[in-house]
Amino acid sequence: MITFDLAEASVRDLNQRLHDLPADTNERAWRVLNPKGAHALAAGLERPIEVLIEGHVGYYCAGMNKEATVVIDGHCGVGVAENMMSGEVRVKGNASQSAGASAHGGLLVIEGDASARCGISMKGVDIVVGGSVGHMSGFMAQTGTLVVCGDAGQSLGDSIYEAKIYVQGKVESLGADCVEKKIGEHHLAKLSRLLTRAGIKADPRNFRRYGSARKLYNFHIDHADAY
Amino acid sequence: MCGIVGLFLKNPAMRVDLGKHLSVMLVGMTERGPDSAGIAVYHRPTGANQCKLTLFHADPHYHWRQVGGGLGEGLGCEVDIEIKANHAVVTVAADEAAARRWLKENHPELRIMGYGHLMEVYKDMGLPAEVVDKYGIRSMEGSHAIGHTRMATESAVTTEHSHPFTAAPDMCLVHNGSLSNHNNLRKWLRRRGHEFETDNDSEVAARYFAHRLGEGASLPEALEAGLADLDGFYTFTMGTLDGFAVLRDGIACKPAVLAETDDWVAMASEFRSLANLPGVEDATIWEPKPAVVYTWSLQ
Numbered sequence A: 001m002i003t004f005d006l007a008e009a010s011v012r013d014l015n016q017r018l019h020d021l022p023a024d025t026n027e028r029a030w031r032v033l034n035p036k037g038a039h040a041l042a043a044g045l046e047r048p049i050e051v052l053i054e055g056h057v058g059y060y061c062a063g064m065n066k067e068a069t070v071v072i073d074g075h076c077g078v079g080v081a082e083n084m085m086s087g088e089v090r091v092k093g094n095a096s097q098s099a100g101a102s103a104h105g106g107l108l109v110i111e112g113d114a115s116a117r118c119g120i121s122m123k124g125v126d127i128v129v130g131g132s133v134g135h136m137s138g139f140m141a142q143t144g145t146l147v148v149c150g151d152a153g154q155s156l157g158d159s160i161y162e163a164k165i166y167v168q169g170k171v172e173s174l175g176a177d178c179v180e181k182k183i184g185e186h187h188l189a190k191l192s193r194l195l196t197r198a199g200i201k202a203d204p205r206n207f208r209r210y211g212s213a214r215k216l217y218n219f220h221i222d223h224a225d226a227y
Numbered sequence B: 001m002c003g004i005v006g007l008f009l010k011n012p013a014m015r016v017d018l019g020k021h022l023s024v025m026l027v028g029m030t031e032r033g034p035d036s037a038g039i040a041v042y043h044r045p046t047g048a049n050q051c052k053l054t055l056f057h058a059d060p061h062y063h064w065r066q067v068g069g070g071l072g073e074g075l076g077c078e079v080d081i082e083i084k085a086n087h088a089v090v091t092v093a094a095d096e097a098a099a100r101r102w103l104k105e106n107h108p109e110l111r112i113m114g115y116g117h118l119m120e121v122y123k124d125m126g127l128p129a130e131v132v133d134k135y136g137i138r139s140m141e142g143s144h145a146i147g148h149t150r151m152a153t154e155s156a157v158t159t160e161h162s163h164p165f166t167a168a169p170d171m172c173l174v175h176n177g178s179l180s181n182h183n184n185l186r187k188w189l190r191r192r193g194h195e196f197e198t199d200n201d202s203e204v205a206a207r208y209f210a211h212r213l214g215e216g217a218s219l220p221e222a223l224e225a226g227l228a229d230l231d232g233f234y235t236f237t238m239g240t241l242d243g244f245a246v247l248r249d250g251i252a253c254k255p256a257v258l259a260e261t262d263d264w265v266a267m268a269s270e271f272r273s274l275a276n277l278p279g280v281e282d283a284t285i286w287e288p289k290p291a292v293v294y295t296w297s298l299q
Helices: A011-019 A185-198 A221-226 B012-028 B064-075 B096-106 B128-134 B182-191 B201-214 B219-229
Strands: A002-005 A029-033 A050-054 A069-073 A088-091 A107-110 A123-129 A143-148 A164-167 A178-181 A208-212 B002-009 B036-042 B051-056 B079-084 B087-092 B111-116 B119-125 B144-150 B165-168 B171-179 B232-239 B243-248 B257-260 B264-268 B284-286 B294-297
Touching: A107 A185, A123 A185, A143 A185, A164 A185, B002 B012, B002 B171, B002 B232, B002 B243, B012 B036, B012 B128, B012 B144, B012 B264, B036 B128, B051 B096, B051 B119, B064 B079, B064 B087, B064 B096, B087 B096, B087 B119, B096 B111, B111 B119, B111 B165, B119 B128, B119 B171, B144 B171, B144 B232, B165 B201, B171 B201, B182 B201, B201 B219, B201 B232, B219 B232, B219 B243, B219 B294
Parallel strands: A002 A029, A029 A050, A050 A069, A069 A088, A088 A107, A107 A123, A123 A143, A143 A164
Antiparallel strands: A164 A208, A178 A208, B002 B144, B002 B264, B036 B119, B036 B144, B051 B087, B051 B111, B079 B087, B165 B171, B171 B232, B232 B243, B243 B294, B257 B264, B257 B284
């Protein structure tokens, strides 16, 4: 394992080294010390490497991730794994707002709580939150799955497209065009697989499923009040 | 964009290092606010029959001594004056309102940055590190302090527009965000006798909270009232003689992180300003919830 200490080198040095790794690199295991809330740590990775960050990180950690596995042993700031394409990002603590924003693929696991706007505009990522999420989570979520083992704040799934949302706890309120849907056997099987992949213990049968009522897709004069 | 920091010491043994820790926190927010910086520090209490005022004049060679002499003669009392760059801390053995009135009448060119028994306010243009050095913030002891780093987006970069804003003795406010109903609130406060010094929306918030506290509200009650009356985006941090408060609006777009140990409570826009506090590795760290009032007070 290669240890990189941010007390001795800059974030730019770290990210450049990770970006410069060739496709057939043997330097596949990395450990980052003293993150101290720095922004954009391990952003833009494109190789199937593993990066363990020991401490709390700032904004946009592991943003645009492709193929890499990034583990944050601490809390993270705004926009963790934003625009992730593939790979896995795991936060052992809590995440600030907009976790997994616009992410196209991969798996984002937040073992603690995520705050507002978790999964905003998600485009295919799977997000599993061990705790609760804040208000406006899943806002305009297009596709992918958001699993919340705790509670969800106000306006869950506002203006949602085709993403699927599963919540085990209470939902404070649903946003415009987001409705509860029936949960079938194939949903339970998919949710079960996702929870297993995320390493989070929960019984899929305790979850409720939410998704789009598909009434805001096109302008309809009878729905003018909802816009 | 702006940066906010605040440090409230529960353990009196740490007071000697207040300025040292706050300076690191403030400099940590440089990227969020490189235009100007300000701090309010609660330290060096005056005697019971005294008050102190922090005054500002842009001219570094301003005739502070003459002003001090005039103030002493005018009010018939002892005046002590300490000059720090283009600020002066004036300690007066008189009522604070009388001292402010005399200064406004006789030296309208001066700006009163803060007043009370405990609070001093320093704010200036430049990088936070430059402001910290200029006013010797690192060596200041005290019980609590709040700071602001400003990146001006809608009004000029001047000392006047810098935070913290003061609106009552020993009370100050820093703000990250923008209020949308500040014009109406300013009118509302003017009708109730409040005078304004700038067109800044954050000054409106400071005077609003001062108004509520003046009506007899407790610190938590004043902030609760603000949730109903202030419209817009805000993360506020407020200091009073013996209190410290944090409030975010219901949408909570503007960032905030709180950390607490047995020894201290600290607030910052981002965690990186808290990362070097002693004992932070064992602190409880959380993001203040939207529309929830957080307050602490000295026992």
